[in-house]
Amino acid sequence: MSSDSTSAPAGRRRRDAGATKQALLEAAQARFAQVGYESTTLRDVAADVGVNLALIKRYFGSKEGLFKAALAASPRLMNDVPAGRASLxxxxSRQLATDSWPEFDKHPVLMLLRASGDEQVTALRREALEGAAQRILDALGTGSSPADRSADGLLRAELLVALGVGVAVLRSAVGLEPLASVSAEELAGPIQGIVDGLMA
Amino acid sequence: MSSDSTSAPAGRRRRDAGATKQALLEAAQARFAQVGYESTTLRDVAADVGVNLALIKRYFGSKEGLFKAALAASPRLMNDVPAGRASLxxxxSRQLATDSWPEFDKHPVLMLLRASGDEQVTALRREALEGAAQRILDALGTGSSPADRSADGLLRAELLVALGVGVAVLRSAVGLEPLASVSAEELAGPIQGIVDGLMA
Amino acid sequence: MSSDSTSAPAGRRRRDAGATKQALLEAAQARFAQVGYESTTLRDVAADVGVNLALIKRYFGSKEGLFKAALAASPRLMNDVPAGRASLxxxxSRQLATDSWPEFDKHPVLMLLRASGDEQVTALRREALEGAAQRILDALGTGSSPADRSADGLLRAELLVALGVGVAVLRSAVGLEPLASVSAEELAGPIQGIVDGLMA
Amino acid sequence: MSSDSTSAPAGRRRRDAGATKQALLEAAQARFAQVGYESTTLRDVAADVGVNLALIKRYFGSKEGLFKAALAASPRLMNDVPAGRASLxxxxSRQLATDSWPEFDKHPVLMLLRASGDEQVTALRREALEGAAQRILDALGTGSSPADRSADGLLRAELLVALGVGVAVLRSAVGLEPLASVSAEELAGPIQGIVDGLMA
DNA sequence: TATGAATGAGAGTTCATTCAT
DNA sequence: GATGAATGAACTCTCATTCAT
Structure with missing residues (x-):
């Protein structure tokens, strides 16, 4: 779908700063998610896009800068979740199955887990995950069950985030079967059970 | 001359190959779990123990070798779990709270998630996690509930493993509150709900 | 459109090639004198003036070219020195004290000492300093003292140049006190003694 | 005289840390004096000695560290100067002529003038030159002339240091003739005149 | 003419590893 | 068996420079 950018001369993308920057960002996201911060080399990222290494410095300042940009450009987790346990x-299930992430090893959540020591990165990471937890809590907030409103509602939401993080890790980094190749459909039942059990 | 036992780093450990090896292994486990494979330097590990860098080469062959040994020497996850949902x-809850792992960033599960390149490492990792899932399944297997015996019983057990992995990651690498500082006691209720819901 | 003169950097200098070139030259002189050839980046020079980096290439060809131009545009050392030891x-004293060079680290003699590689630069440098020595010799040449006309008169003049160079270096690069902050007045006596002693 | 080090196996110096370190130091001193801090590359220094680049890090920590070590290992300027104007x-004259420094472009004073931005380096530099000035002052201190004891005695001593610095620069970096190839003998007269005139 | 996207070469630094002693 | 000197390869980063527009 989004293979080629806006108005690029197809063959070799040249002299289109925006497209180049975007391509670098995507390549970086993939590499960071797949092999982590340290193992990702800027040379590889540049080579993926087919441009010179120095462009990364030009556009993102440094490796840290590229990482932060990649993190910031990641899609929000658990975005637009309709209210109600069933839809949650x-x-x-959908987000954790291959359906929405055909190349699961590029799942944005994986990038979140790769360290870089940097303080700002840790903050970005935390914000992203806190946001996901909050949105989960919101999706449950309309329910009448006492647990939804309880003091530890956020904790329960975070446990669901933890579940998602764990599934992502086990799918991609470990390849644990049958989990690694389960479909959204097959995942739906157990996940529904967990949500219900957690909020009972 | 003086043979020191495992847990007694008396004065200057001298000429006790076994103790030195064990100390190196523990130092490596801590470093790998805390900062990951790439960021761990052999010099640091050797310095932690106070021995020469070349000893690591001698005992473990290479950095990969040390990592594999550290992985293999990790305590089994979910070991000796009594049968029944409640005890599971x-x-x-106990293993995921700080209770059993005061230095949570050295939790063995964290080491499992580091470094991906080597094939043998991936295998070790998978075995460790498959074993945990199997033991969880066993702990539930004696129950009479239909789900325990269902075809996707293993999948459900793996979801619990995923939950554990995710909690460990969120606690240590991300420091997501309130999850990061929750006690085993506070965790017990929600976890119980999840187990029940999953197996209902 | 609006033609700005040399010493009036009004608003945004526009379309005045001469003024831009002059501004670049001055900025380059300052940078080269202050931090040396290698540590001066063309980006910095361009930024000082507020123009595009490529303009330097256009006007001066290369970094070497800019350096040569900056060197050539430097004020002549020991220019217009009236005859006689006292005036010399x-x-x-005046030129070596802060009086005439409030920003002493931009003193033109400092630029003379930077960068060595290029042959042409060495020639320019030598010419500038030979000229200064010659002018010093001329200023003394009208005197009746036998030393003025002696075969090593030039050598003696060069020793005065050396003194000047050394003072400039010690003032700016090293900050050697009390020399670094001495006034022209305080310098006058000792310098006069040196000149007299040298020519006695 | 000091071409080969202590007990080196002549052919290829191997496994002698002390000798290697010393050789690196000497090579660094030469390079720094000749082309300055920025233009000196660690690869060149290592190549001069014929060892691996990484050894410099091992022994000196960094380029700055190497520079500081080279500076600290430099011979003291104006050491052991007997009292009296004549001997001063x-x-x-002797130190500024080629006599004592056949390869004049390696003269230690030249290294002093090459910047590195570092604060500690500036301090080292200043100390070395202050020491030289002090020793010059001491050498003159026994005289009965009023100027020796005057308040600006140190300033006068520093002017002699400046003269030395300037001569060194003009000899090596600029090659100003006839100064550049003057003998100690030829230099003696003018220098004596300067010292006398300065202290009159 | 002027801009800025893109490049290539080389810098210091870091690390696992190897090799004499 | 154990030490530490020495190596090679790779990394991030920096800069002058070139090339389309």
Whole structure:
């Protein structure tokens, strides 16, 4: 779908700063998610896009800068989740199965887990995950069950985030079967059970 | 001359190959779990123990070798879990709270997630996690509930493993509150709910 | 459109090639004198003036070219020195004190000492300093003292140049006190003694 | 005289840390004096000695560290100058002529003038030159002339240091003739005149 | 003419590893 | 068996420069 950018001369993308920057960003996201911060080399990222290494410095300042940009450009986790337990479980199942992430090792959540020591990165990471937890909590907030409103509602939401993080890791980094190749459909039942059990 | 036992780093450990090796292994486990494979330097590990860098080469062959040995020497996850949902939930809660791992960033599960390149490492990792899933399944297997015996029983067990992995990551690498500082006691309720919901 | 003169950097200098070139030259002189050839980046020079980096290439060809131009545009050392030992000593004192060079680290003699590689640069440098020595010799040449006309008169003049160079270096690069902050007045006596002693 | 080090196996110096370190130091001193801090590359220094680049890091930590070590290992300027104007002038002449420094472009004073931005380096530099000035002052201190004891005695001593610095620069970096190839003998007269005139 | 996207070469630094002693 | 000197390869980063527009 989004293979080629806006108005690029197809063959060799040349002299289009925006497109180059975007391509670098995507390549970086993939590399960071797949092999982590340290193992990702800027040479590889540049080579993926087919441009010179120095452009990364030009556009992102440094490796840290590229990482932060890649992190910031990641899609929001658990975005637009309709209210209600059923739709939450369904959204979780879908996002954790290969359906929405054919190349699962590039799942944005994986990048979140790769360290870089930097303080700002840690903050970005935390914000992203806190946001996901909050959105999960919101999706459950309309329910009448006492647990939804309880003091530890956020904790329960975070446990669902943890579940998602764990599934992503086990799928991609470990390849644990049958989890690694389960479909959204097959995942739906157990996830629904977890959500219900957690909020009972 | 003086043979020191494992847990007694008396004065200057001298000429006790076994103790030195064990100390190196523990130092390596801590470093790998805390900062990951790439960021761990052999010099640091050797310095932690106070021995020469070349000893690591001698004992473990290479950095990969040390990592594999550290992985293999990790405590088994979910070991000795009594049968029954309640005890399973309790065991999970305990292991995921700071209670059993005061220095949570050295939790063995964290080391499992580091470094991906080597094939043998991936295998070790998978075995460790498959074993945990199997033991969880066993702990539930004696129950009479239909889900325990269902075809996707293993999948459900793996979801619990995923939950554990995710919690460990969020606690240590991200420091997501309130999850990061929750006690085993506070964790028990929600975890129990999840186990019950999953197996309902 | 609006033609700005040399010393009036009004608003945004536009379309005045001469003024831009002159501004670049001055900025380059300052940078080269202050931090040396290698540490001066063309980006910095361009930024100082507020023009595009490529303009330097256009006007001066290369970094070497800019350096040569900056060197060639430097004010002549020991220019217009009236004849006689007293006026020579006075001229030396004045030029080596902060009086005439409030920003002493931009003193033109400092630029002369930077960068060595290029052959042409060495020639320019030598010419500038030979000229200064010659003018010093001329200023003394009208005197009746036998030393003025002696075969090593030039050598003696060069020793005065050396003194000047050394003072400039010690003032700016090293900050050697009390020399670094001495006034022209305080310098006058000792310098006069040196000139007299040298020519006695 | 000091071409080969202590007990080196002549052919290829191997496995002698002390000798290697010393050789690196000497090579660094030469390079720094000749082309300055920025233009000196660690690869060149290592190549001069015929060892691996990484050894410089091992022994000196960094380029800055190497520079500081080279500076600290430099011979003291104006060391062991006997008291009296005549011997001072003679010592100055000798040190500034090719006599004592056949390869004049490696003269230690040249290294002092090459910047590196570092604060500690500036301090080292200043100390070395202050020491030289002090020793010059001491050499003159026994005289009965009023100027020796005057408040600006140090300033006058520093002017002699400046003269030395300037001569060194003009000899090596600029090659100003006839100064550049003057003998100690030819230099003696003018220098003596300067010292006398300065202290009159 | 002037801009800025893109490049290539080389810098210091870091690390696992190897090799004499 | 154990030490530490020495190596090679790779990394990030920096800069002058070139090339389309």
């Amino acid at each position: 479980a369904e959204a979780l | 939930a309790e065991a999970l | 000593a006075e001229a030396l | 002038a003679e010592a100055l």
